[in-house]
Amino acid sequence: DGGITQSPKYLFRKEGQNVTLSCEQNLNHDAMYWYRQDPGQGLRLIYYSQIVNDFQKGDIAEGYSVSREKKESFPLTVTSAQKNPTAFYLCASSRTGDGYTDTQYFGPGTRLTVL
Amino acid sequence: AQKVTQAQTEISVVEKEDVTLDCVYETRDTTYYLFWYKQPPSGELVFLIRRNSFDEQNEISGRYSWNFQKSTSSFNFTITASQVVDSAVYFCALSDSGSARQLTFGSGTQLTVLP
Numbered sequence: 001d002g003g004i005t006q007s008p009k010y011l012f013r014k015e016g017q018n019v020t021l022s023c024e025q026n027l028n029h030d031a032m033y034w035y036r037q038d039p040g041q042g043l044r045l046i047y048y049s050q051i052v053n054d055f056q057k058g059d060i061a062e063g064y065s066v067s068r069e070k071k072e073s074f075p076l077t078v079t080s081a082q083k084n085p086t087a088f089y090l091c092a093s094s095r096t097g098d099g100y101t102d103t104q105y106f107g108p109g110t111r112l113t114v115l
Numbered sequence: 116a117q118k119v120t121q122a123q124t125e126i127s128v129v130e131k132e133d134v135t136l137d138c139v140y141e142t143r144d145t146t147y148y149l150f151w152y153k154q155p156p157s158g159e160l161v162f163l164i165r166r167n168s169f170d171e172q173n174e175i176s177g178r179y180s181w182n183f184q185k186s187t188s189s190f191n192f193t194i195t196a197s198q199v200v201d202s203a204v205y206f207c208a209l210s211d212s213g214s215a216r217q218l219t220f221g222s223g224t225q226l227t228v229l230p
Contacts, residue, residue, distance in 0.1 A: 033217075040124075042206060042220035043160075058217070088158060103150070104218060106160035 002027045004107035006091050011112045013078070013085070021076045021110045023091035032074035033092040033104060036060060043090060049074055050096070078112065086114045117142045119209050121221035128197050129229050136192045136224045138207030144168075147211035149190045150218065151181065154204040166190065197228045 004025045013019045025032065031050045035043040045058030049068040063082025068074055074093075078085045088111050092104040118141040128134045140149065151163040164174065166183055174181045178195045194201055204225050208218045 040222070042119075042222045043218075044220075045217055048217065090158075090160060092160075103162055103165050105162060106152075109158040111158070 004091060004093055004105060006089075006107040006110050008110060009108065011110055013112065013114050015114055016080045018077055018079050019112065021078070021089055021091075021112070023074045023076065023107060024072055025074075025091075025093045025107075026072060027093055027105065028071075029093035029105075030071070030096045031094045031102075032068070033094075034058075034064075034066065034074070034076045035090045035092065037088040037090060037109075046076065046089075085112055087112060117144075117147075117209050117211050117219045119207050119219055119221035121205075121207055121224050123224045124222070125225045125227070127227045127229060130199060131196050133193060133195050134197050134226065134228075136194075136205050136207075136226065138190045138192065138221060140188050140190065140207070140209045142188075142209060142211045144211040147209060149183070150208040150210070151190075151192050152206045152208065154206065154223070156203070160206070163192075194226075197226075199228050199230055202226060202228045 007022045033048040034046040037043050044060050046064050047066040049055035055066050055068050065077045090109045091107040094102040094104045120139045147168045149166045152160045154160050171183050180193045182191045204223045206223045207221045210218050
């Protein structure tokens with residue numbers, strides 16, 4: 001079955017540690033996205049990538065980093081510079097993101113808690 | 116700047132009642148796209164509908180219907196004969212060139228359907 005997988009589902013981190021969230025898709029989509037969701041709020045865009053080896057900052061990129069070495073994978077690293085990282089993180093993908101709005105499909109999410 | 120407003124933070128209805136979720140958007144573009152997503156308690160966002168700004172025809176899909184009115188910048192979502200399984204957070208989202216075709220989400224409406 002085609003879809004988007006995120007791992008782990010739950011992640012606990014001590015302050016000062018970097019952690020990496022995994023996102024994989026087998027939909028053959030070109031574009032991938034990372035969002036952050038805080039309780040009672042909508043989604044905010046962290047980073048997005050329209051093609052391999054290229055990515056752009058979203059609205060709240062500070063304290064995060066990404067890579068896009070393969071079309072199928074778009075991992076997100078939450079660094080120690082992120083002051084308030086506890087949140088629900090959602091990964092999405094779409095066919096293309098360059099001048100054409102295609103529907104974004106979402107993974108199941110990773111809930112990160114900083115202890 | 117683009118903006119999506121979902122003024123209803125929480126709605127509770129009794130099963131079999133009809134319920135309408137409001138969405139008001141702001142954009143300077145003449146070409147834009149509107150979306151609705153459902154977020155059940157599991158957390159994953161489920162795509163419901165995509166509508167472009169040139170198509171004002173209302174749409175019905177089973178118990179779901181959408182009313183798009185450019186004159187009032189609204190894209191409302193109605194669930195007919197609601198069911199307990201409809202309980203979720205519903206998000207309206209907008210994509211236009213001002214946001215580089217990225218999605219801007221509303222803050223969501225928590226719908227609770229009581230048995």
